[in-house]
Amino acid sequence: xxxxxxxxxxxxxxxxxxxxxxxxxxxxxxxxxxxxxxxxxxxxxxxxxxxxxxxxxxxxxxxxxxxxxxxxxxxxxxxxxxxxxxxxxxxxxxxxxxxxxxxxxxxxxxxxxxxxxxxxxxxxxxxxxxxxxxxxxxxxxxxxxxxxxxxxxxxxxxxxxxxxxxxxxxxxxxxxxxxxxxxxxxxxxxxxxxxxxxxxxxxxxx
Numbered sequence: 001x002x003x004x005x006x007x008x009x010x011x012x013x014x015x016x017x018x019x020x021x022x023x024x025x026x027x028x029x030x031x032x033x034x035x036x037x038x039x040x041x042x043x044x045x046x047x048x049x050x051x052x053x054x055x056x057x058x059x060x061x062x063x064x065x066x067x068x069x070x071x072x073x074x075x076x077x078x079x080x081x082x083x084x085x086x087x088x089x090x091x092x093x094x095x096x097x098x099x100x101x102x103x104x105x106x107x108x109x110x111x112x113x114x115x116x117x118x119x120x121x122x123x124x125x126x127x128x129x130x131x132x133x134x135x136x137x138x139x140x141x142x143x144x145x146x147x148x149x150x151x152x153x154x155x156x157x158x159x160x161x162x163x164x165x166x167x168x169x170x171x172x173x174x175x176x177x178x179x180x181x182x183x184x185x186x187x188x189x190x191x192x193x194x195x196x197x198x199x200x201x202x203x204x205x206x
Contacts, residue, residue: 052097084101
């Protein structure tokens with residue numbers, strides 16, 4: 001409160017000349033405080049989401065790179081099939097978040113986007129088409145679902161060179177064979193470096 005005292009003279013009387021300005025300032029702060037709480041809470045949740053995404057991305061990329069080095073791109077498909085869900089589940093169990101990946105062109109049908117995720121993914125695509133870089137794209141909102149408020153966060157995944165061996169336009173026949181065996185409904189090919197591969201998607205009940 002002491003730090004705010006210099007602001008007292010800047011507060012108008014608002015046609016209440018008999019109200020002491022210190023009381024008026026206190027009333028103003030009480031009205032404004034919920035907004036500050038919300039801002040602090042959402043900032044904290046954004047930080048949590050970013051940390052979990054970094055852990056997920058770092059773990060998965062490390063295992064994929066190791067698999068490719070050990071047995072080529074087709075070897076990475078099996079690792080991604082088993083390890084990506086396992087990493088997501090492990091992080092979800094150790095936090096209060098539900099963590100996953102989704103895309104407008106899914107490889108695993110279990111990762112298909114819901115209506116809200118579809119809307120955000122299309123917004124990301126619109127931003128990219130307008131010339132915006134993919135790497136910093138993210139979106140967060142409080143969404144009410146079945147009477148429960150959820151904090152939802154999405155972070156776009158840019159297609160990197162390492163991704164093209166399994167998601168690019170020209171695939172090795174061994175990769176095609178492995179994809180057909182593991183993902184008969186695969187849609188996640190035809191990408192170029194810099195495209196939006198999809199997004200990390202996280203939610204947390206409030």
